[in-house]
Amino acid sequence: MLEPVPEDWRRFDPVELSPILAGAAEAFHEQGYHATSVRDIANRVGLTVPALYYHHGSKEGMLVALLNGGVSHLYARVRRAVDDADPTPTARFSNHIEAVTLFMVHRRQFAVLDSEIRALSAANRRTYAKLRKQVEDLLLSIVRDGVATGEFVVAHPEDTVRALLGMIQAVATWYDPAGLLGPDQLAQRYVEISLQAVGRRAQNP
Amino acid sequence: MLEPVPEDWRRFDPVELSPILAGAAEAFHEQGYHATSVRDIANRVGLTVPALYYHHGSKEGMLVALLNGGVSHLYARVRRAVDDADPTPTARFSNHIEAVTLFMVHRRQFAVLDSEIRALSAANRRTYAKLRKQVEDLLLSIVRDGVATGEFVVAHPEDTVRALLGMIQAVATWYDPAGLLGPDQLAQRYVEISLQAVGRRAQNP
Numbered sequence: 001m002l003e004p005v006p007e008d009w010r011r012f013d014p015v016e017l018s019p020i021l022a023g024a025a026e027a028f029h030e031q032g033y034h035a036t037s038v039r040d041i042a043n044r045v046g047l048t049v050p051a052l053y054y055h056h057g058s059k060e061g062m063l064v065a066l067l068n069g070g071v072s073h074l075y076a077r078v079r080r081a082v083d084d085a086d087p088t089p090t091a092r093f094s095n096h097i098e099a100v101t102l103f104m105v106h107r108r109q110f111a112v113l114d115s116e117i118r119a120l121s122a123a124n125r126r127t128y129a130k131l132r133k134q135v136e137d138l139l140l141s142i143v144r145d146g147v148a149t150g151e152f153v154v155a156h157p158e159d160t161v162r163a164l165l166g167m168i169q170a171v172a173t174w175y176d177p178a179g180l181l182g183p184d185q186l187a188q189r190y191v192e193i194s195l196q197a198v199g200r201r202a203q204n205p
Numbered sequence: 206m207l208e209p210v211p212e213d214w215r216r217f218d219p220v221e222l223s224p225i226l227a228g229a230a231e232a233f234h235e236q237g238y239h240a241t242s243v244r245d246i247a248n249r250v251g252l253t254v255p256a257l258y259y260h261h262g263s264k265e266g267m268l269v270a271l272l273n274g275g276v277s278h279l280y281a282r283v284r285r286a287v288d289d290a291d292p293t294p295t296a297r298f299s300n301h302i303e304a305v306t307l308f309m310v311h312r313r314q315f316a317v318l319d320s321e322i323r324a325l326s327a328a329n330r331r332t333y334a335k336l337r338k339q340v341e342d343l344l345l346s347i348v349r350d351g352v353a354t355g356e357f358v359v360a361h362p363e364d365t366v367r368a369l370l371g372m373i374q375a376v377a378t379w380y381d382p383a384g385l386l387g388p389d390q391l392a393q394r395y396v397e398i399s400l401q402a403v404g405r406r407a408q409n410p
Contacts, residue, residue: 032321048408074384115320115378116237153401159386159394166375167368173320174371181364196358197402 005073009099010184010200012106018126021069024062025109033063033116049090063116064124066157070110071131075101082142089146090200094167096139097168097194101187104171111172136161143198155197212279214285214304215389221260224250225260226274229267231313236266238321246307248281268321269329275315280310287347294351295405302373302399303346306392309376341366344356348403358404369399 017025024043027175038059042049056062081099086093100202104111117125140161146152154160168190182191208221222230232241252346261267286304290296309316309352322329322330345366359365371401373395387396 032237032239032322034237048319055289056327112320115317155397156394159391160398162379162394163372163398166379167372170368170371170375174367178312189361190368193365193402197398199401 001123003073005076005080009077009084010102012102015109018055020047020052021065023061025113026117028063028066028113029109030066033059033113033202034117042143043060052182057105060112060120063113063119064128066110067120067128068131070107070113071128071135074100074107075131075134075138077103078138082138089142089149089151090195092142093139093146093152093198094191094195096142097164097191098187099172099192100135100165100168102183105175105183105186108175109173111169114169136165139165143171146198151200160197164197172204208278210281210285213280214289215307217307217309220312220314223260225252225257226267227269228273229264230318233268233271233318233321235316238264238318238324242259242404250389265325265329268318268324269333271315272318272322272333273336274286275312275318276333276340277352278315279305279312280339280343282308283343294347294354294356295400297347297404298344298351298357299400301347302396305373306339306369306395307388308392309386310380313377313380315375317387319377320373341370344370349404351405356405365403369402372398380401 003013003130020041023041024036025043027040035162038049038052041059041062042052053061056065071112078096078099081095082092085095117128119170120128140157143152143157143161144152147154147157171186171190175186208218211218220227225246228246229241232246232249236245241264243254243257246264246267247257257267261270283301283304286300287297290300322333325333348357348362348366350361350363352359376391376395380391391399
């Protein structure tokens with residue numbers, strides 16, 4: 001649904017969503033999921049309500065498409081970033097953190113929808129959680145590798161990984177493009193903070 | 206609005222909210238702020254719509270009371286936790302992180318409302334942001350003290366503090382009381398992770 005990940009995983013082009021999903025994302029963000037009706041979205045995009053149902057089945061179908069599309073794209077990007085790194089845990093870890101942070105900045109409109117997952121049916125929530133877990137599991141395996149090689153000192157890798165991903169996800173809620181730090185600088189800071197959190201001092205503090 | 210902080214800042218008694226605010230908190234959490242009408246809340250608590258307006262002025266008034274009440278209580282608790290610590294930056298930092306984490310677990314219903322702040326008027330948002338900043342500023346001053354004494358190694362204290370508080374705030378969104386870690390254990394893990402993130406190894410990893 002989202003664009004394919006570019007060769008350069010650090011590059012973010014403008015999002016190309018279908019008009020329906022773009023309208024739904026906008027409406028969910030402005031009014032919240034519950035307060036948005038399918039009619040609101042139809043009005044925004046100049047289509048009829050039946051046309052929206054035809055494409056996505058229901059309002060929940062649109063949220064599912066946005067959430068699953070967003071997190072699948074995130075995973076593909078993180079996967080590419082990790083594969084692109086030198087084979088050391090430190091390099092792979094740094095690229096993972098950088099890719100997730102860049103996503104939270106450049107794709108805030110998807111990241112903030114995460115707070116709406118409680119609106120999903122149990123089955124849809126499980127599917128989404130499974131997709132998101134890929135991102136977590138990849139980071140976890142890198143942290144465990146780093147503990148094994150002695151590069152990292154982490155007493156409870158699962159807790160640390162969840163904590164770090166929560167920390168980065170929060171960026172989407174407060175990041176201000178007009179603020180002091182650009183996306184690349186911010187991502188670099190988060191790599192430094194995360195490296196310290198796994199017991200490794202940053203190279204250039 | 207919330208109960209006063211008990212002498213023991215680690216203790217959390219059941220929340221004592223007015224019936225109106227308890228109903229509002231429940232409704233906002235279940236349906237989202239935008240989708241909740243004052244009538245919904247009135248129905249939940251068995252009062253009339255005018256009675257609700259009499260007490261809180263508007264639906265936004267109820268959100269403001271919950272957000273400001275929650276964060277004021279958080280700050281009072283954190284303040285007590287920090288004052289209760291040995292005077293070293295490490296001890297004060299650890300108590301701050303522990304107190305915030307315990308709040309996010311025990312007072313999830315307030316913490317998750319943070320995602321609704323975009324519904325506030327600019328003036329109300331500023332007031333809330335100012336209250337929340339007290340929690341951040343206190344942690345920042347401790348981190349700076351720790352850098353000064355050499356206990357901590359932090360290149361960009363403001364970014365690290367914001368990152369850590371985002372990490373802890375995220376706990377409210379995923380914490381499951383039926384999960385493996387109780388509140389105290391989880392808070393202990395977050396203290397360890399945070400200590401590493403400021404460049405200090407935990408005492409008992």
